[in-house]
Amino acid sequence: MFYICSMSDLHVIWFRRDLRVHDHAALVAACASGGQVLPLYIFDTRHWHRPDTSGRQFDFLLESLADLDGALRKRGSKLCLRSGNAAEVLSQIHTQYGIASLHFHAASHDPEETERVQHVRSWAMKAGIPLREQAIRRAMPLTPEESETAFRHYMRQPRLNAPENLDTPDMVSEDWPVASDYGLGDDACAGRQTGGRTNGVLQLRQYLAGRGRPASKRNLSVTDRESSASGLSPYLNWGTLSDREVWQAAMRAKGALLSDGDETFAASLDAFVENLEQRSRLLTAKPRREQVENAGLPHDIFKREMVGAADPRLAAWASGRTGFPLLDASMRCLQATGRLESELRSLLLSFATCHLWLDPTAPAQHLARLSTDFDGALFYGNARKVVGVSSHPVGQIPNPVRHSQMRDPEGTFIRKWIPEIADLPDALIHSPWDAPKSLLAEKGIVLGQSYPMRMVDHMAAARAARRHLFPEQSSHALPFGVPARPNMARRAGMSKSGRVHALPAKSVQLSFDLGGHA
Ligand SMILES: Cc1cc2nc3c(=O)[nH]c(=O)nc-3n(C[C@H](O)[C@H](O)[C@H](O)COP(=O)(O)OP(=O)(O)OC[C@H]3O[C@@H](n4cnc5c(N)ncnc54)[C@H](O)[C@@H]3O)c2cc1C
Numbered sequence: 001m002f003y004i005c006s007m008s009d010l011h012v013i014w015f016r017r018d019l020r021v022h023d024h025a026a027l028v029a030a031c032a033s034g035g036q037v038l039p040l041y042i043f044d045t046r047h048w049h050r051p052d053t054s055g056r057q058f059d060f061l062l063e064s065l066a067d068l069d070g071a072l073r074k075r076g077s078k079l080c081l082r083s084g085n086a087a088e089v090l091s092q093i094h095t096q097y098g099i100a101s102l103h104f105h106a107a108s109h110d111p112e113e114t115e116r117v118q119h120v121r122s123w124a125m126k127a128g129i130p131l132r133e134q135a136i137r138r139a140m141p142l143t144p145e146e147s148e149t150a151f152r153h154y155m156r157q158p159r160l161n162a163p164e165n166l167d168t169p170d171m172v173s174e175d176w177p178v179a180s181d182y183g184l185g186d187d188a189c190a191g192r193q194t195g196g197r198t199n200g201v202l203q204l205r206q207y208l209a210g211r212g213r214p215a216s217k218r219n220l221s222v223t224d225r226e227s228s229a230s231g232l233s234p235y236l237n238w239g240t241l242s243d244r245e246v247w248q249a250a251m252r253a254k255g256a257l258l259s260d261g262d263e264t265f266a267a268s269l270d271a272f273v274e275n276l277e278q279r280s281r282l283l284t285a286k287p288r289r290e291q292v293e294n295a296g297l298p299h300d301i302f303k304r305e306m307v308g309a310a311d312p313r314l315a316a317w318a319s320g321r322t323g324f325p326l327l328d329a330s331m332r333c334l335q336a337t338g339r340l341e342s343e344l345r346s347l348l349l350s351f352a353t354c355h356l357w358l359d360p361t362a363p364a365q366h367l368a369r370l371s372t373d374f375d376g377a378l379f380y381g382n383a384r385k386v387v388g389v390s391s392h393p394v395g396q397i398p399n400p401v402r403h404s405q406m407r408d409p410e411g412t413f414i415r416k417w418i419p420e421i422a423d424l425p426d427a428l429i430h431s432p433w434d435a436p437k438s439l440l441a442e443k444g445i446v447l448g449q450s451y452p453m454r455m456v457d458h459m460a461a462a463r464a465a466r467r468h469l470f471p472e473q474s475s476h477a478l479p480f481g482v483p484a485r486p487n488m489a490r491r492a493g494m495s496k497s498g499r500v501h502a503l504p505a506k507s508v509q510l511s512f513d514l515g516g517h518a
Pocket residue numbers: 229230231232233234236237272275276278279282340341342343345346349371373374375376378379380382383386
């Protein structure tokens with residue numbers, strides 16, 4: 001096929017996960033071209049048919065695009081919407097109007113995004129269209145120190161101003177779609193964050209004005225953590241806020257706090273800034289080839305059986321009915337709000353992959369769908385670190401009851417999301433199966449009916465998982481963070497010498513007396 005170099009004066013700015021006009025290198029470069037600028041967003045049909053995408057993510061995107069469109073209209077422009085394969089859409093626009101140059105930000109290392117950008121690059125090269133691709137970070141660093149230096153250097157650069165005016169041709173835009181156009185089902189999420197830059201800026205201001213202050217306390221409970229987290233992840237991931245402006249705002253706030261003598265909140269902003277750096281590392285670190293197969297998850301070297309949505313173990317876990325209150329509260333919270341802190345996401349996933357010994361694919365996709373902030377590179381980058389998911393597991397299998405006792409000692413989070421057991425005393429709310437029958441009867445709780453009986457003996461299940469995951473350690477190490485005390489070790493199935501006894505298979509049998517709720 002022959003292509004002719006474009007003689008037109010149309011400079012396309014291809015928006016993807018950078019839905020803003022502020023601090024936008026590609027937009028600034030497009031405007032500097034001097035010709036007409038076409039702001040374009042292409043709904044990627046393939047992305048929205050993935051099993052880890054959902055209506056809540058789509059609706060957040062629509063809100064973000066509407067906000068971007070509003071910002072463009074204030075500048076005499078507007079967003080042109082198209083849908084389909086990006087290279088094909090650009091090719092159609094080129095045939096019809098001629099494209100002089102194409103501006104966009106480089107892709108993160110999400111395999112899908114990388115492939116999409118690669119197709120566009122190949123097409124543009126054949127079509128003779130100059131590409132102006134803005135790196136999301138400077139040159140690929142080699143060591144962690146170089147990575148940190150590059151990150152800080154980039155973050156300290158002055159932010160780019162939004163252009164005041166854009167000269168945009170009058171081009172036909174497709175209608176605004178709805179989630180069902182992409183086969184996405186109903187996804188009611190009453191507590192979901194609303195997309196768009198305006199809301200992102202508000203969220204950032206509230207966080208820096210003191211909502212994050214409790215985060216400076218030590219041993220934060222789940223509830224305190226929930227109310228003091230920044231909640232910025234979906235805004236950062238759709239690029240309605242640039243990471244640089246968030247970083248700079250946090251550093252300014254930290255400076256002001258220090259000059260007021262408030263060192264504790266200032267220190268917690270350091271942790272916030274470290275989180276931003278971790279995010280940047282995951283976005284720019286290229287995963288190994290074997291890590292990006294199977295939709296971003298590694299091969300399941302344990303050859304666990306893939307399960308469908310109808311599998312009762314997956315269904316109970318996915319609907320917040322495992323019988324483990326902290327896990328169920330976490331799942332219900334994520335379902336209702338689209339948000340959940342990192343540690344609880346990890347706990348949910350490790351329970352599915354270790355205690356229930358499920359292939360990680362279906363549980364990971366379920367968590368991804370429920371997460372408004374889903375981003376392939378970040379989600380799978382984090383998921384690969386969860387014990388039971390990675391083929392190179394590190395760390396210990398988390399114990400859902402001990403986590404519950406440590407992170408929600410008064411059961412506030414559990415009571416909020418599991419009213420069925422709210423009347424249990426604090427000491428028993430983490431393990432209702434330990435409650436005397438008389439107490440359960442007095443509180444009107446029937447395990448297996450009003451609330452599920454725990455679906456697995458978590459101690460035995462963790463021991464069994466540990467034998468698969470850490471075979472070289474199982475003969476001399478304690479299972480999943482059990483303190484090295486002889487009585488605990490004996491309870492965990494070990495002899496005084498610390499050797500793990502072979503445990504009968506029936507000890508990990510699953511309980512399915514879930515009443516009418518399974
Ligand atoms: C299995 C699993 C899947 C996850 N999937 C996603 C995902 O799809 N998208 C996503 O943004 N985060 C993901 N995370 C990380 C983390 O859970 C969220 O970033 C965090 O809960 C967002 O809340 P916040 O905005 O209040 O974060 P804060 O604690 O206020 O942190 C500030 C910002 O730093 C970034 N950040 C914090 N922790 C991490 C982390 N572990 N990895 C990457 N960035 C981080 C986020 O952008 C966040 O907004 C995942 C974690 C796990 C364990």
